[in-house]
Amino acid sequence: xxxxxxxxxxxxxxxxxxxxxxxxxxxxxxxxxxxxxxxxxxxxxxxxxxxxxxxxxxxxxxxxxxxxxxxxxxxxxxxxxxxxxxxxxxxxxxxxxxxxxxxxxxxxxxxxxxxxxxxxxxxxxxxxxxxxxxxxxxxxxxxxxxxxxxxxxxxxxxxxxxxxxxxxxxxxxxxxxxxxxxxxxxxxxxxxxxxxxxxxxxxxxxxxxxxxxxxxxxxxxxxxxxxxxxxxxxxxxxxxxxxxxxxxxxxxxxxxxxxxxxxxxxxxxxxxxxxxxxx
Amino acid sequence: xxxxxxxxxxxxxxxxxxxxxxxxxxxxxxxxxxxxxxxxxxxxxxxxxxxxxxxxxxxxxxxxxxxxxxxxxxxxxxxxxxxxxxxxxxxxxxxxxxxxxxxxxxxxxxxxxxxxxxxxxxxxxxxxxxxxxxxxxxxxxxxxxxxxxxxxxxxxxxxxxxxxxxxxxxxxxxxxxxxxxxxxxxxxxxxxxxxxxxxxxxxxxxxxxxxxxxxxxxxxxxxxxxxxxxx
Numbered sequence: 001x002x003x004x005x006x007x008x009x010x011x012x013x014x015x016x017x018x019x020x021x022x023x024x025x026x027x028x029x030x031x032x033x034x035x036x037x038x039x040x041x042x043x044x045x046x047x048x049x050x051x052x053x054x055x056x057x058x059x060x061x062x063x064x065x066x067x068x069x070x071x072x073x074x075x076x077x078x079x080x081x082x083x084x085x086x087x088x089x090x091x092x093x094x095x096x097x098x099x100x101x102x103x104x105x106x107x108x109x110x111x112x113x114x115x116x117x118x119x120x121x122x123x124x125x126x127x128x129x130x131x132x133x134x135x136x137x138x139x140x141x142x143x144x145x146x147x148x149x150x151x152x153x154x155x156x157x158x159x160x161x162x163x164x165x166x167x168x169x170x171x172x173x174x175x176x177x178x179x180x181x182x183x184x185x186x187x188x189x190x191x192x193x194x195x196x197x198x199x200x201x202x203x204x205x206x207x208x209x210x211x212x213x214x215x216x217x218x219x220x221x222x223x224x225x226x227x228x229x230x231x232x233x234x235x236x237x238x239x240x241x242x243x244x245x246x247x248x249x250x251x252x253x254x255x256x257x258x259x260x261x262x263x264x265x266x267x268x269x270x271x272x273x274x275x276x277x278x279x
Numbered sequence: 280x281x282x283x284x285x286x287x288x289x290x291x292x293x294x295x296x297x298x299x300x301x302x303x304x305x306x307x308x309x310x311x312x313x314x315x316x317x318x319x320x321x322x323x324x325x326x327x328x329x330x331x332x333x334x335x336x337x338x339x340x341x342x343x344x345x346x347x348x349x350x351x352x353x354x355x356x357x358x359x360x361x362x363x364x365x366x367x368x369x370x371x372x373x374x375x376x377x378x379x380x381x382x383x384x385x386x387x388x389x390x391x392x393x394x395x396x397x398x399x400x401x402x403x404x405x406x407x408x409x410x411x412x413x414x415x416x417x418x419x420x421x422x423x424x425x426x427x428x429x430x431x432x433x434x435x436x437x438x439x440x441x442x443x444x445x446x447x448x449x450x451x452x453x454x455x456x457x458x459x460x461x462x463x464x465x466x467x468x469x470x471x472x473x474x475x476x477x478x479x480x481x482x483x484x485x486x487x488x489x490x491x492x493x494x495x496x497x498x499x500x501x502x503x504x505x506x507x508x509x510x
Contacts, residue, residue: 012417019416033446034453036465065401066408096326100396103371124372129322137315144316151372204444211472212481228444251445253412258438260420265434268424 026248043222061098126150131181293499443468
């Protein structure tokens with residue numbers, strides 16, 4: 001058996017081990033690769049940065065713990081940026097787990113912004129089932145859709161909600177999404193039907209399906225795509241967090257996968273397997 | 280009658296919603312709003328139904344001792360434990376039947392439900408999702424081959440996008456002079472994503488949209504009845 005034939009039959013546990021080392025080492029030892037800021041991320045930053053003082057913004061947490069490592073850094077970075085600019089932040093969730101994701105994100109930001117006050121600077125409205133229909137209902141009547149917040153306090157007793165009647169009262173919406181219902185539904189209803197600017201963050205695998213909304217009509221104002229999008233945003237607000245750290249690991253993992261593909265293809269041609277397939 | 284009644288409801292409600300989009304005035308506008316509120320309430324009940332169904336399906340599998348039936352016990356036990364502690368001591372924002380559980384909070388640092396969610400569920404979920412990286416690496420090594428022109432094009436564009444979407448692309452081609460930026464791997468990846476990928480996605484989305492319109496009409500008109508169950 002030739003070297004390449006042996007290579008083609010390599011135990012997959014060796015591949016798993018190499019990926020493990022490739023991911024673990026950069027998390028321990030920072031490699032500090034250079035990060036280029038892409039246009040969709042810059043546009044999200046500009047949307048948040050350029051809003052009026054005291055702007056009301058809606059953050060929708062439409063993801064669960066499985067995609068938390070990828071999306072939570074985006075949510076934290078946008079929250080930090082919003083509190084830095086003194087905006088009023090209203091959080092909601094189209095996914096049941098999103099409520100806790102929101103609580104945890106705010107909890108981690110509170111260390112940096114201890115003066116933010118619940119009900120005055122931010123509120124967690126909680127989860128509402130219904131996806132697209134829920135967003136449409138929020139566009140008509142916010143209080144009917146969310147009569148109470150996540151802790152069952154009546155909306156009428158929450159000062160931050162005094163000026164909020166429906167979605168059009170928000171300066172913009174940022175959706176953090178890892179599937180459906182999520183960012184696509186926010187664009188289709190909040191932007192297309194009610195004309196509210198929508199930006200967002202999503203998992204890397206979702207980016208191709210969301211990219212058509214990044215168009216001249218600005219259906220989607222900007223997009224943070226995967227961990228790289230989060231890392232770019234952290235760099236823009238000069239607050240490097242877990243995304244910047246994780247990018248080194250992700251880059252090495254991708255590089256390893258490319259090396260595996262290359263070796264696999266070299267083996268495929270050297271061992272003459274491509275001829276067997278064609279016969 | 281058992282099948283005809285739901286068909287009539289579907290037809291009437293479907294037509295009402297469609298008409299209200301074109302005539303948003305009374306009575307259609309108000310009816311549409313009411314139907315939306317009903318939908319939100321029914322969605323809430325659907326979650327409850329889903330939970331009961333999950334419990335039923337798993338218990339049946341344990342009872343029949345199907346293959347790997349032990350794993351279904353883990354699912355049922357986890358389900359019951361989370362619901363029980365959620366009802367007894369509540370979640371972060373809400374009290375339970377036994378109040379806020381201050382003694383447990385001082386021991387765990389947070390409520391039992393939140394503690395299990397944060398320290399068990401979150402890590403297990405993230406681990407399951409992360410396993411994809413290992414399987415993708417193994418699968419790409421064995422299956423991603425330049426077998427013909429189409430797969431070769433897919434392979435080349437995938438490699439370029441993978442490099443361009445990480446910091447490696449910048450690291451490899453960052454030294455190329457400014458006037459040749461179109462040779463930077465991140466720029467090439469952006470070109471692929473912005474023009475080639477987006478075009479394909481739009482075509483897929485338009486086709487899917489037309490498909491949704493078609494299948495919705497089939498349901499409203501009672502041609503498609505599989506949602507009622509049976510054959």
